[in-house]
Amino acid sequence: MAMRETAIAFIGGGNMAQAIIAGLLEAKFKPENLLVCAPTLETRTSLVKKYQLNVAQNNASAVHFAEVIFIAVKPNLIELVCKELNLAMKENTKQPLIINLAAGQTTTQLQQYLQNSQRIITAMPNLPSAVCQGLTGLVPAKHCNEDDIKLADDILSSIGKTVWLDDESKMPALVATAGSAPAYFFLFLEAMIESGKKLGLSHQQAQTSALQSGMGALTMALTSEMSVTELKNKVTSPNGTTQQALDSFSINNLTHIVNDAMQAAAQKAANY
Numbered sequence: 634m635a636m637r638e639t640a641i642a643f644i645g646g647g648n649m650a651q652a653i654i655a656g657l658l659e660a661k662f663k664p665e666n667l668l669v670c671a672p673t674l675e676t677r678t679s680l681v682k683k684y685q686l687n688v689a690q691n692n693a694s695a696v697h698f699a700e701v702i703f704i705a706v707k708p709n710l711i712e713l714v715c716k717e718l719n720l721a722m723k724e725n726t727k728q729p730l731i732i733n734l735a736a737g738q739t740t741t742q743l744q745q746y747l748q749n750s751q752r753i754i755t756a757m758p759n760l761p762s763a764v765c766q767g768l769t770g771l772v773p774a775k776h777c778n779e780d781d782i783k784l785a786d787d788i789l790s791s792i793g794k795t796v797w798l799d800d801e802s803k804m805p806a807l808v809a810t811a812g813s814a815p816a817y818f819f820l821f822l823e824a825m826i827e828s829g830k831k832l833g834l835s836h837q838q839a840q841t842s843a844l845q846s847g848m849g850a851l852t853m854a855l856t857s858e859m860s861v862t863e864l865k866n867k868v869t870s871p872n873g874t875t876q877q878a879l880d881s882f883s884i885n886n887l888t889h890i891v892n893d894a895m896q897a898a899a900q901k902a903a904n905y
Contacts, residue, residue: 737905
């Protein structure tokens with residue numbers, strides 16, 4: 634319960650910040666222990682209405698308020714935000730744990746911006762964090778202490794699973810495999826629903842069929858002792874309907890399409 638009493642601030646109130654906030658609230662964190670710093674009144678008003686949490690215009694408020702600060706802004710704003718936080722930490726002689734969500738920023742860069750603070754972790758969560766089914770990749774700064782690592786892991790494990798990487802150069806691969814991955818599944822489901830409609834199902838029938846089948850397949854993959862390849866083969870009868878569909882995927886090079894897409898995502902993440 635003590636971990637759920639942690640004061641947490643977010644710099645930025647966009648989609649990823651809101652996904653984590655929604656997940657934390659679902660995981661029984663208290664809204665009065667959450668703060669979002671956002672520059673526009675419209676955003677702040679919307680966040681209060683939606684989550685009943687604390688808001689502020691000034692990023693320095695995060696340092697006054699929080700034990701943990703998530704930086705959830707676009708990469709081009711990172712240096713400016715870090716300078717604001719650095720000044721506030723000097724004035725308050727306080728150093729919260731900083732968890733950076735912006736792509737393309739290494740812990741080394743962040744340490745420079747924050748004048749060699751060791752309390753820094755880079756993280757790459759994904760959107761299902763909003764329903765406590767997320768996956769977050771994490772890399773601690775050099776010399777980040779074990780208590781900070783445990784605190785970050787405890788918070789983010791409450792909204793899904795965590796993967797700690799031993800090398801920041803692996804983060805682009807995690808972006809492609811997890812950060813961007815929910816969109817791949819949504820795209821595939823979208824295509825299945827449209828095909829179901831073309832085959833004569835109503836939108837609701839096609840959507841229910843695709844979503845329930847997807848949930849069932851993923852649940853089996855998570856809980857079965859069999860590999861995903863073995864599970865795929867278990868569904869597939871020789872010369873049956875599933876085999877026809879898989880043969881069509883193979884002819885159209887689905888494996889290569891997926892690989893090319895993930896390579897593109899990883900390359901973009903590496904070049905931010």
